[in-house]
Amino acid sequence: MKSHDTITSMKVKKFATQIDERVLKDLNNYAKEADRSISSVVSEAVAEYLQKARLRPAFRSAMAEVINDHEELLARLAK
DSSP: OOTTOOGGGSOOOOOOOOOOHHHHHHHHHHHHHTTOOHHHHHHHHHHHHHHHHHHHHHHHHHHHHHHHHTHHHHHHHHO
């Protein structure tokens, strides 16, 4: 593995999936340009996606609470 790969410190498991041909080509090119393995790029990308996906509901909930708590003020500011 390349020096930038961090998956060696994690317990890894093989899996198979399908991906759009153009995305795979871009993935291969990026991995080569970044001197990284495809596995490390995919692992990092999926981990980041999941983290962001989990934060969205919490963010939306917090925004709804702020909007609800300050509805009158926000209405005055919108004028």
